Every structure is written in structure tokens, then in C-alpha cells.
Amino acid sequence: MQNISFESDDYKGLAVFGTRISNSEQCSLILQDDKNTSLLKTITSETFMFHFEINTNVHYRLTFENANANLVYLDTGAKMLNRGIKFLTEVKYNQLYRNRYHFSPPVGWMNDPNGLVFYKDKVHLFYQFNPFSQIWGNMHWGHAVSTDLIHWTHLPVVFYPQPELQDRKNLRGGAFSGSAIVKNDLLHVFFTRHYGAFDRSWAKEWQVKATSSDGIIFENEHTVLTADVEGIEHDFRDPKIFAYENHYLMVIGGKRYGHPVVFLYRSDNTEHWDFVSVLYEETDIKYAVAECPDFFLLDGKWVLIVGFINENARIKEPRDVKYLTGEFNGTTFKTEHSGLLDYGKDFYAPQTFLYKNRRICFGWNSDPRGIYRPQPASANGTLSLPRELHIEHGSLIQQPVKEIFYTVKESPTYTLPFFFNFKINKSKDFTITILSTQEGKVVLKYAKQLFSIEVAKASCNNTFISDLKQLEVFVDISLMEIFINNGSMVLTHRYYLEGYPKILLQIESETKDYYIKSSNINDIWEKYSDKK
Numbered sequence: 075m076q077n078i079s080f081e082s083d084d085y086k087g088l089a090v091f092g093t094r095i096s097n098s099e100q101c102s103l104i105l106q107d108d109k110n111t112s113l114l115k116t117i118t119s120e121t122f123m124f125h126f127e128i129n130t131n132v133h134y135r136l137t138f139e140n141a142n143a144n145l146v147y148l149d150t151g152a153k154m155l156n157r158g159i160k161f162l163t164e165v166k167y168n169q170l171y172r173n174r175y176h177f178s179p180p181v182g183w184m185n186d187p188n189g190l191v192f193y194k195d196k197v198h199l200f201y202q203f204n205p206f207s208q209i210w211g212n213m214h215w216g217h218a219v220s221t222d223l224i225h226w227t228h229l230p231v232v233f234y235p236q237p238e239l240q241d242r243k244n245l246r247g248g249a250f251s252g253s254a255i256v257k258n259d260l261l262h263v264f265f266t267r268h269y270g271a272f273d274r275s276w277a278k279e280w281q282v283k284a285t286s287s288d289g290i291i292f293e294n295e296h297t298v299l300t301a302d303v304e305g306i307e308h309d310f311r312d313p314k315i316f317a318y319e320n321h322y323l324m325v326i327g328g329k330r331y332g333h334p335v336v337f338l339y340r341s342d343n344t345e346h347w348d349f350v351s352v353l354y355e356e357t358d359i360k361y362a363v364a365e366c367p368d369f370f371l372l373d374g375k376w377v378l379i380v381g382f383i384n385e386n387a388r389i390k391e392p393r394d395v396k397y398l399t400g401e402f403n404g405t406t407f408k409t410e411h412s413g414l415l416d417y418g419k420d421f422y423a424p425q426t427f428l429y430k431n432r433r434i435c436f437g438w439n440s441d442p443r444g445i446y447r448p449q450p451a452s453a454n455g456t457l458s459l460p461r462e463l464h465i466e467h468g469s470l471i472q473q474p475v476k477e478i479f480y481t482v483k484e485s486p487t488y489t490l491p492f493f494f495n496f497k498i499n500k501s502k503d504f505t506i507t508i509l510s511t512q513e514g515k516v517v518l519k520y521a522k523q524l525f526s527i528e529v530a531k532a533s534c535n536n537t538f539i540s541d542l543k544q545l546e547v548f549v550d551i552s553l554m555e556i557f558i559n560n561g562s563m564v565l566t567h568r569y570y571l572e573g574y575p576k577i578l579l580q581i582e583s584e585t586k587d588y589y590i591k592s593s594n595i596n597d598i599w600e601k602y603s604d605k606k
């Protein structure tokens with residue numbers, strides 16, 4: 075039997091996410107105040123979520139009978155945007171392998187960033203979230219806010235899987251990915267509801283909308299678009315909405331007549347949407363479905379970003395994210411240049427938004443190779459560092475936002491996390507040994523115009539670079555982001571090594587004509603690191 079005793083302070087709500095203990099005949103949740111007034115919830119499902127209205131400044135006792143708490147927090151009350159929720163279950167950011175300056179959920183699993191928007195003086199981040207496990211599950215929308223793109227405050231979960239998915243192991247779905255806009259001082263979010271077979275043999279997907287006046291509580295979820303174009307089987311998801319001239323446009327990813335496509339829709343009021351065109355169709359036969367499209371004007375060119383599920387989705391092969399730049403006339407998009415958004419493959423489902431007149435991009439640090447190492451009370455998945463995007467000579471340039479460097483601390487000794495800048499006057503072969511543990515070393519190599527990462531002698535991410543002159547490498551506890559030649563290429567890589575790391579930064583090069591500078595980076599999660 076598990077008990078949680080707590081003071082409600084000035085919070086007015088209690089959220090409880092838990093898991094039923096298998097084969098238990100009677101499972102329940104009991105909330106009791108200091109006057110012995112009790113509320114009883116009988117648990118009949120494998121996983122459960124309850125929300126209680128509570129009184130302020132009261133002592134409570136929460137009892138789990140034949141059930142375990144995954145995530146419990148206080149919410150609802152004044153100043154929620156500034157102070158966030160109060161965790162009553164363990165949330166720590168100093169576990170083994172937990173990254174220190176990349177966003178991660180308090181517990182469980184995360185994937186795609188959703189609904190990135192600047193609203194009421196806060197950057198709002200929503201994300202695909204499973205609070206019950208460190209593997210993918212029926213999707214919720216987690217929520218956090220920031221004032222600087224770097225430090226985050228957790229807010230209440232805002233959307234949940236459909237009730238009919240509860241305990242149906244042969245089904246999958248929930249609140250899939252989407253986006254947000256500000257209109258008439260309200261926050262409008264659009265996302266995909268998914269309901270289908272767990273083996274992906276069939277599914278239904280439709281687009282819904284909900285609104286909020288405070289950025290915390292969302293109301294009036296309703297359907298605004300179903301698949302209405304011939305040739306769509308069931309892949310029709312991830313709406314990205316933006317204002318264009320005197321109306322609104324929406325791009326949606328999917329599959330039509332067996333080809334990955336991006337659909338374009340138009341609306342005058344964000345409620346009724348009309349099909350305009352197939353904005354983009356992918357012809358590479360290795361790709362099966364287009365996902366998480368984004369479309370925006372940048373430095374005088376239109377940019378389309380698309381992620382792709384591979385033809386054989388059951389094979390753990392890294393998924394590509396492509397970008398295309400070109401011209402758009404309101405109906406059609408003419409591609410002039412294309413490339414990969416990230417060459418490291420541990421980067422997927424990106425989304426961009428405007429922040430202080432800058433185009434900022436976050437991506438999900440996925441795990442296509444399945445190398446994640448679980449830890450109690452930890453989380454699987456992080457967001458990439460925020461990247462500022464620009465166009466140079468038709469190509470997309472990605473650079474770490476300036477706010478990252480506000481977290482830098484100078485020190486005579488280097489510990490994780492840290493970053494270093496390596497420059498070489500002429501492109502020459504080199505080897506940089508970054509760190510070492512009892513399990514092995516992390517090494518960057520450039521030889522015969524191939525750049526690779528080696529972790530414990532296993533080499534991967536062999537990328538052709540004809541003229542490598544500069545690396546900016548951000549090294550977190552289990553993740554590296556490498557910006558190459560001032561952001562003309564980016565490579566993201568998850569890694570795991572057991573043991574306390576020793577930072578080496580040993581360089582072997584054909585020339586001594588190089589420059590390297592490194593600095594430590596502050597932990598962005600200090601307010602959560604030692605709290606329960």
C-alpha cells in the first residue's frame with residue numbers, strides 16, 4: 075500500500091496518474107483530509123487518471139490500494155503560468171543518463187513537440203506524452219512554458235487519449251500531434267485524434283480544435299476536418315496552421331495512392347477547411363508516409379519541412395527529415411533546393427514557430443536504434459536545443475540560439491554537460507576523443523571526407539563532408555548535437571556509457587593549425603533536481 079501525505083497550500087486541484095497492480099482483485103484510490111472526510115475511487119483499468127477538486131491549505135493523505143503512482147501533482151490555482159504544478163511523486167533530473175540542459179518530461183515517455191507558440195509572454199511547449207511508461211503509449215499532451223527557450227516550468231497535462239482506448243491492448247491512439255495559433259487573444263490548438271489497430275493495419279485520423287483563454291485550460295474540443303480527399307487510406311495527421319494574407323492555411327502529412335504527400339487546406343475562420351492542393355509528393359520509394367509537415371516564409375524563401383516513415387515501419391531504421399526551399403504562390407510550391415534537416419538520425423518530428431521575430435525550431439530526440447537505458451523515475455526522450463533558422467544561398471542554416479550561451483559557466487575543469495568549438499584552417503583528417511568511461515570512449519573522426527561518431531568502438535553516422543572546417547559540439551549526459559561549418563549541417567546523436575565520465579578533449583590531427591575552446595553549461599533543471 076502506497077501513501078502520499080501533502081499540504082494543498084493554495085492549490086485547488088490534484089492530478090493522479092497510476093497503474094493497477096496485476097492480478098489484484100480490489101484496487102482503489104482514497105483521498106482523505108484532516109477531518110477524515112474521504113473520497114473513494116475504484117480502479118478497474120490497468121492504467122488510470124483521476125483529477126480531484128481540493129480545498130486550499132488542507133492536509134491530505136492519498137492512499138493507493140493495489141496500485142502504484144506514476145505521476146501525482148497539485149494544479150489549479152493562482153499564478154499557475156509562473157510557478158507551475160507541484161509534484162508529489164519523485165521528479166529528479168540528476169538520474170544516470172538524464173540530460174541536464176535538454177527539455178524532458180518529468181517521467182515517462184515523450185516524442186513530438188506540439189503547439190509551439192508565444193502567448194501571454196510565455197513560450198508554450200506541448201508534447202506527445204505517456205506518463206505511465208518509458209515506452210510509447212496512448213498519447214497525452216504534456217505542457218510546459220518558458221521565458222527564454224531554455225528553462226522550463228511544467229504545467230498540467232492538457233489532452234488525454236479517448237476513453238474507448240482504455241485497456242484495449244489491440245488498439246492505439248489518443249491526442250496525436252498538432253500546432254497552435256493566437257487569434258482574438260485566444261490560444262487555438264489543432265491536433266489529430268487517432269484511433270486504430272496497434273499493428274497499424276487500420277486506423278482513423280481526424281483533426282480537432284480546442285481553445286484557451288489562459289493557456290492552461292482548454293475547452294470545446296471539436297472536429298474541424300476529416301479526410302475528404304480521394305486516395306487517402308488512413309494516414310492524415312499533424313496539422314500545422316498559419317495565417318496567410320487574409321485567411322489561414324493548414325498543411326497536413328499523410329499518404330495518398332501509396333505515396334507520401336503533404337496536403338494544403340484553406341480557411342477563412344479556422345473552423346471550416348477547404349482542400350486546396352497536394353503541396354508536395356515524395357517520390358523516393360524508401361519513404362511510406364509524410365509526417366509533421368511545417369511550412370513558412372524565411373528570408374524571402376518558402377521552407378517546407380517533412381518527416382518520413384520508412385516503407386517498412388517495423389524495421390528500426392532511422393527516419394529522415396527533409397527540408398525544401400522554393401517559391402509559393404498560395405496554391406503550389408516549387409522546390410528549388412532540398413536537403414536533410416539533421417544527419418544524425420536521433421532527431422525527428424520538428425516544429426518551428428516565431429519568437430521575437432526569429433524562426434525557432436525544436437525537434438524530438440528519437441531513439442531509432444533502441445539504445446535507451448531506463449532508470450527509475452526517469453524519462454525517455456528529450457527535445458533538441460532550440461535552433462534559429464536562416465536561408466543562405468537557398469540552403470537552410472541552423473544555429474544554436476544565443477540564449478544557450480547565457481547558461482555557460484567558465485571553469486578550470488570540465489564536467490558534463492559542456493560544449494566546445496573546434497576550428498581548423500584547412501580541412502584535414504582529425505580525431506577528437508571527447509570523453510571516457512569504464513565502458514568506453516566517445517570519439518569524433520574525420521577521415522577521407524567522412525565524418526563519424528564512435529561510441530565504445532562502435533562507429534555510426536558516417537556522413538560525407540567535402541570541406542570540414544568548424545564544429546560546435548554540445549555534449550549532454552547522453553546526447554550530442556553537432557553543428558558543422560556554422561550550421562550548414564547538423565548531426566544529433568544519443569549515446570549511453572556506464573560509469574563516471576572523464577572529459578578528455580584529446581585531438582589528433584594532421585595539422586597543428588587548429589583552435590579549440592570549451593566551457594561547462596549550467597543545469598537548467600535545478601529547481602526540480604532535489605525535489606519530490
